[in-house]
Amino acid sequence: MGDMKLSFKVNGKGVEISPPPGSVLADVLRxxxxxxxxxxxxxxxxxxxxxxxxxGVPVNSCLLPARKVAGREVTTIEGLEKQDGTLDRLxxxxxxxxxxxxxxxxxxxxxxxxxxxxxxxxxxxxxxxHALSGVLCRCTGYRKVMQAVLELGRRGESGS
Amino acid sequence: xxxKFSELHWTGKxxxxxxxxxxxxxxxxxxxxxxxxxxxxxxxxxxxxxQLRKGDxxxxxxxxITGLTGLSDIETEGNRITLGGLVTHAQVANSPLIQEKARLxxxxxxxxxxxxxxxxxxxxxxxxxxQPAADASIPLLALDASVTIVSANGERTVPLCAFFLDVxxxxxxxxxxxxxxxxxxxxxxxxxxxxQRLAKxxxxxxxxxxxxxxxxxDPLRGTFVDTALALGPVAPIPFRxxxxxxxxxGKSISPKVIQDAAAEASAYCSPRDSxxxxxxxxxxxxVKVYVRRGLERSLEQAGYTLD
Numbered sequence: 001m002g003d004m005k006l007s008f009k010v011n012g013k014g015v016e017i018s019p020p021p022g023s024v025l026a027d028v029l030r031x032x033x034x035x036x037x038x039x040x041x042x043x044x045x046x047x048x049x050x051x052x053x054x055x056g057v058p059v060n061s062c063l064l065p066a067r068k069v070a071g072r073e074v075t076t077i078e079g080l081e082k083q084d085g086t087l088d089r090l091x092x093x094x095x096x097x098x099x100x101x102x103x104x105x106x107x108x109x110x111x112x113x114x115x116x117x118x119x120x121x122x123x124x125x126x127x128x129x130h131a132l133s134g135v136l137c138r139c140t141g142y143r144k145v146m147q148a149v150l151e152l153g154r155r156g157e158s159g160s
Numbered sequence: 161x162x163x164k165f166s167e168l169h170w171t172g173k174x175x176x177x178x179x180x181x182x183x184x185x186x187x188x189x190x191x192x193x194x195x196x197x198x199x200x201x202x203x204x205x206x207x208x209x210x211q212l213r214k215g216d217x218x219x220x221x222x223x224x225i226t227g228l229t230g231l232s233d234i235e236t237e238g239n240r241i242t243l244g245g246l247v248t249h250a251q252v253a254n255s256p257l258i259q260e261k262a263r264l265x266x267x268x269x270x271x272x273x274x275x276x277x278x279x280x281x282x283x284x285x286x287x288x289x290x291q292p293a294a295d296a297s298i299p300l301l302a303l304d305a306s307v308t309i310v311s312a313n314g315e316r317t318v319p320l321c322a323f324f325l326d327v328x329x330x331x332x333x334x335x336x337x338x339x340x341x342x343x344x345x346x347x348x349x350x351x352x353x354x355x356q357r358l359a360k361x362x363x364x365x366x367x368x369x370x371x372x373x374x375x376x377x378d379p380l381r382g383t384f385v386d387t388a389l390a391l392g393p394v395a396p397i398p399f400r401x402x403x404x405x406x407x408x409x410g411k412s413i414s415p416k417v418i419q420d421a422a423a424e425a426s427a428y429c430s431p432r433d434s435x436x437x438x439x440x441x442x443x444x445x446x447v448k449v450y451v452r453r454g455l456e457r458s459l460e461q462a463g464y465t466l467d
Contacts, residue, residue: 022174060276067179133363134274
């Protein structure tokens with residue numbers, strides 16, 4: 001039964017593939033769909049680099065059997081950019097703050113931050129720390145990540 | 161020892177012949193039955209997937225029960241609280257009901273892994289994995305929880321204190337049985353509780369020590385009516401420290417009695433020396449500190465002031 005079809009939405013577009021029954025979402029995204037913005041660090045759920053949004057909720061795609069996303073909506077880092085090539089405000093804010101060193105954790109950082117801001121447009125530092133606690137940065141560049149997200153919250157508050 | 165790149169666990173793929181998604185409990189049980197022990201239940205998958213990668217077990221099929229209806233709710237009737245088998249750690253951590261009526265459990269669930277893990281990992285899975293450091297198991301032990309286990313042969317209810325057998329092993333056979341329900345009593349008047357965790361970081365780390373405490377006091381007499389002390393990972397399974405509990409029963413509440421109970425609890429813990437989790441001596445000492453603090457904070461929560 002390995003050829004069972006799997007249909008779901010990635011970044012707003014419907015896809016249909018037939019991955020092996022034991023495959024995980026991270027591998028399907030990277031290898032079958034060419035969405036290599038999703039990074040795989042530890043494959044144990046300890047680093048959060050592989051974080052994607054499943055129906056808007058952050059999950060570790062390296063631990064998620066691909067079959068679980070049937071009929072659901074997955075958002076990867078590639079899905080944040082707008083059609084005309086404009087970056088998402090979070091991507092822009094990370095760039096402005098210089099909130100990226102080697103960049104490997106950045107997709108996970110941005111997606112968890114997006115899930116937070118979608119629920120809570122103006123989080124305080126504690127709330128940001130809590131929301132981002134599942135993504136490790138081995139360059140230890142947390143300070144500027146915090147700045148990037150805090151800054152966006154403040155901007156959101158002033159309505160610009 | 162040097163290992164070949166290809167032998168590193170993270171390159172491992174999960175090899176199963178079938179990934180089944182039943183929509184009812186009966187269908188799930190029928191699938192397990194059909195594979196005669198060669199299938200395994202998967203829910204959140206955050207423990208099962210890494211274990212499959214490491215080759216801890218290699219079933220022919222995975223039976224994913226997350227599509228089953230009626231198992232995803234936190235319910236309450238009278239003073240009893242029930243968690244369906246698919247309730248996640250995030251659900252419990254954010255539940256106003258659990259925060260009010262069993263704070264030690266919502267606090268424990270808030271500590272598991274990371275937000276990403278808590279969003280999918282089930283509390284039932286935390287029990288079934290049978291790890292001595294399980295952050296949800298230890299408070300549930302202190303709550304005298306019981307679990308309902310369903311198989312093709314019927315249903316049975318097991319008190320959690322009789323559920324854990326050894327590291328990674330419980331009375332439940334995940335190739336034949338499903339944990340459908342966790343049940344416990346809400347905290348009432350003159351009761352208090354406390355969950356404490358000793359770990360190197362605040363997220364993404366296993367604990368060196370977890371201590372869950374529940375007390376019931378008689379405020380007029382100033383005595384301990386009943387106490388529950390659950391500890392992990394200081395033995396192969398999470399466990400209740402019955403000696404210290406018995407010691408406290410009926411005793412007048414005082415700093416001295418609390419200190420003595422803490423010493424009693426620590427005397428019977430035998431944690432391993434561990435590079436990751438600290439030495440035996442250190443953790444025994446910390447058991448003393450955490451039991452004392454746990455009792456003090458639980459008393460405070462029960463509305464009892466220590467003079």
